[in-house]
Amino acid sequence: MKSCFYFFLILLFTSAxxxxxxxxxxxxxxxxxxxxxxxxxTLIILFNENRTDTIRPDENLNFTFKNLPEGLYTIKFSPKSYPTDVRYKVTLKSGEALNVNLKYAITCPYKETEDHNCPxxxxxxxxxxxxxxxxxxxxKTKEEEEDKYFPGGCIVSDCQPDWYCERDQKKF
Structure with missing residues (x-):
């Protein structure tokens, strides 16, 4: 009986x-x-295999998740970030205060342009x-002019650029 009491006491102090x-x-x-x-x-979602926490950013777009045990965490957003659903992975050590600056776009950054001018x-x-x-x-034969295009890949999404500037290597 005493050993159970001592075990409980040690467990209590260790977690405290x-x-x-x-x-x-x-x-x-x-x-x-x-x-x-x-x-x-926007909701900022922090999760790992043991827990999930969700908060809103404050007026200055700052956020804080407190009382986290050490481990690997993933941060994502709701609604998703454009142009792709970005997720950030961070490793937190015991007693650490980790500072992160996270890029986030709630709207698609690629605007439709009528004149197709490079930004x-x-x-x-x-x-x-x-x-x-x-x-x-x-x-095409050598006499025929070759159609020029930039290959965008096989995945089509609701937010993607339509034009590519060869001079500046910029998608827009």
Whole structure:
């Protein structure tokens, strides 16, 4: 009976003095027009195999997760981040206060442009379309002008660039 009491007492003191850490950070928003939307609608989700925590960013887009045991954590957002659903992996050590700055876009950063001008150089003479999916075309002879395009890949999403500037190597 005494051994059970001592075991319980040791377990109580061990858990009382175990160190926890915190993950704090700031959301970095590339489009200032989205800041109000992010403040109203965004949830920051922190999870690992043992727990899931969710918070909203404050007025300055800062956030803090406290009393976290050490381990590997994943941070994601709801709604998802554009152009891809970005997830950040962080490792927290016992007693550590980890600071992270996370890029987040609640709206698609690729705007439809009527004039197809590159946002970097402002010109359209080196701008070519981006083609997605499997592109199969006819072989051209040397006399025929070759169609130019930039291969966008096989995965098609609701947020992707339509144009590529060869001069600046910029998708838009």
């Amino acid at each position: 003095f175990s160190q926890t850490g915190k993950i704090q950070g700031k959301l970095i928003i590339e489009n200032n027009d989205d800041i109000a939307l992010v403040k109203q609608n 970097v150089c402002g010109k359209n003479d080196k701008v070519i379309p981006i083609i997605y999916g499997l592109v199969i075309g006819n072989r």
